[in-house]
Amino acid sequence: MQQIINFVIRNKTFLLFLLLFGISFALTIQSHSFHRSKFINSANFLTGGIYKNANSIGQYFNLKEENKILIEENLKLKSLIYNVNETPSELIIDSSTYNQHFNFKSAIVYKNSYASANNYITINKGLKDGIKQDYGVITSKGIVGIIDHTSNNYATVLSVLNTKSRINAQLKKSNHIGSLKWNGNSTKLVQLTDVSKFAPVNIADTIVTGGQSTIFPKGIPIGIVEDFAIDISGDTYTIDIELFNDMTNLGHVYIIENTNAEEIKSLQNLVDE
Amino acid sequence: MNNSTVTTVLQFVALILIQVLVLNHINFFGNINPYLYILFILVFPIRNNRTLILLLSFLLGLGVDLFSDSGGVNAAACVTIAYIRPIILKFSFGMIYEHQTIKFDNTELSNRLIYFTIMTFIHHLILFSLEIFNISKLILILQKTLFSSIFTILLCLLISILFSKKRR
Numbered sequence: 001m002q003q004i005i006n007f008v009i010r011n012k013t014f015l016l017f018l019l020l021f022g023i024s025f026a027l028t029i030q031s032h033s034f035h036r037s038k039f040i041n042s043a044n045f046l047t048g049g050i051y052k053n054a055n056s057i058g059q060y061f062n063l064k065e066e067n068k069i070l071i072e073e074n075l076k077l078k079s080l081i082y083n084v085n086e087t088p089s090e091l092i093i094d095s096s097t098y099n100q101h102f103n104f105k106s107a108i109v110y111k112n113s114y115a116s117a118n119n120y121i122t123i124n125k126g127l128k129d130g131i132k133q134d135y136g137v138i139t140s141k142g143i144v145g146i147i148d149h150t151s152n153n154y155a156t157v158l159s160v161l162n163t164k165s166r167i168n169a170q171l172k173k174s175n176h177i178g179s180l181k182w183n184g185n186s187t188k189l190v191q192l193t194d195v196s197k198f199a200p201v202n203i204a205d206t207i208v209t210g211g212q213s214t215i216f217p218k219g220i221p222i223g224i225v226e227d228f229a230i231d232i233s234g235d236t237y238t239i240d241i242e243l244f245n246d247m248t249n250l251g252h253v254y255i256i257e258n259t260n261a262e263e264i265k266s267l268q269n270l271v272d273e
Numbered sequence: 274m275n276n277s278t279v280t281t282v283l284q285f286v287a288l289i290l291i292q293v294l295v296l297n298h299i300n301f302f303g304n305i306n307p308y309l310y311i312l313f314i315l316v317f318p319i320r321n322n323r324t325l326i327l328l329l330s331f332l333l334g335l336g337v338d339l340f341s342d343s344g345g346v347n348a349a350a351c352v353t354i355a356y357i358r359p360i361i362l363k364f365s366f367g368m369i370y371e372h373q374t375i376k377f378d379n380t381e382l383s384n385r386l387i388y389f390t391i392m393t394f395i396h397h398l399i400l401f402s403l404e405i406f407n408i409s410k411l412i413l414i415l416q417k418t419l420f421s422s423i424f425t426i427l428l429c430l431l432i433s434i435l436f437s438k439k440r441r
Contacts, residue, residue: 013323017356020331024345024352028403031344047340054294113297113341115304117405120342156342163407184405184413187303248300 031118032164041149041156042111042122048154051110051122059108059251066251073140102217103257105129107137109250110154114161117184121157123253126150136216136256142244143167143222144253146215160190161247168210169222171199177210178239180222187247189226192239199237201228207241214261277318285333288313293340304417307424308347310337311396312432314355315389316377319362323355330355343404350399354392361391377433386430393425394418 008015042048111122125131127150137144137157145165148158158165160182167180169192176199178192192207205225211218223241231238258264292310299306314330334348341347354361365388366380377385397418405414 013327013356016324016327017352020327020352021349021356024331024334024348025403027338027345028349028406029344031342032406042340042342044339050290050294050340111340115297115300115306116341116343118343122342184410 042120043126043149043151043154043156045151045153048110048122048124048151051154052124055108055110055124062249062251065249069140069251076140101258101260103259105131105255105257107131107155107253107255109253112159112248112250114159114187114247117163119159119161120148121145121159121250121253123155123157123255124153125255126153126155128152130257131155131255132257134215134261136220136258137253138216138220138256139245139250139253141221141246143209143216143220144245144247144250147255157253159247160243161187167216168213169207170210171195171201172206172208172219174200177212178237180241188242190223190241190243192241193231193236195237195239197230197235197237201225201237201239203227207239214258214264216256217258281317284313285329289333289336289340292337297341301424302420305420305424307428308393308397308400308421309425309428309432311351311354311393311425312429314351314358315392315429316433323359326355326358327352346400346403349403350396353399354396357395358392361388365391377437382430385433386426389426389429389433390422393422393429397422397425 042051105125107123107125109121110124111120113119113121121137121144123137131147131150133147133150135147137147143160145157145159145162146167147155149156160167160180163182163184165180165182168177169180170177176196178195180190180192182190195201203225207222207225209216209218209220209222221244223243223245226240226242228237228239230236288310292308296307296309310333313333314326317326317329330351331348334351335345337343337347338345366384398414401414401417401421405417
């Protein structure tokens, strides 16, 4: 017993090092598995508050760019409204409340990162605003990511520029689906994998979300095909997609809530059992 | 609470804030960022005991991790360089370190450069290995380590010269 105590005292620095390194290593491993990093994320009172203050200074520098994006979006929406052929009398059912599957909320990006292999974005909406895990996040140009963690006032978003991210996507012109991943190399390019080799892929084709997951509605733009190649296995395409979004410059984002998500998930769970 | 404790605490908070609010958003050439906050471990007073520096560097790394959503990669890298610091010190400063009379403000620039370089390189190697966590991307890890190290060492040297208390 004496010897054990002596051993501990003699090697106390090394043992402390092992303990601390073990803790950080465990946190690292945890962060590499999906939705598991419970303790270390920037959606908390302290870090969120600091980012909020920093953002209140920095946000003015992007106002011009933000205005341009808003005007472009308004133009698109206006042209949609005035180009509808039906007379207004046929549209008595208010489409904004009738049979609505998706709720939209706006949020401001407090922290955006794109330099590491696993990027997260911190936004200023949280549980108080009804934001929960697995809600989709988009801008007017295209997708951004999926809500990962929420605190009362803040939430972190698993960016599409994250090697853990998997998003269901498809070709716009046909229904061939694939899984959207990121290989960590370029902030402009993401990869669509597992696309059937019978899919009619061409350079500059548009890729949109697939609507097979409960997160994004079908048809949200992602990007255009930049390059594609057949996998080593020979059965599937891996497609390089150039994102519509400039992920290095995000200001305002929209959060999508799928009100049917619970129902669809419980139904799918029934099938799995 | 004497003067040096206050300085240390201020250094600790200031370095974390500078790191997460400014330096993490530089993204030079797309993904190269300096990690200035390890300067805290580099210039930590040598005579203090090793338990303290291990605990402090763990908290320092964890603080940066908290802000950058990176799990525990910064904490792991910081704890490692804090643990091997005496060996590197002995290697780069030689006899002066043995006599425990070393003060960073009075050391030769070349010795300090060697010390900073080794520590930074080890820190970055562990940081990026854990962050990318994929042996097939070894080239990317080494590339990021190399470029970020150059950036970090330059910045650390500049800051340490700028704030050095030596009067000429």
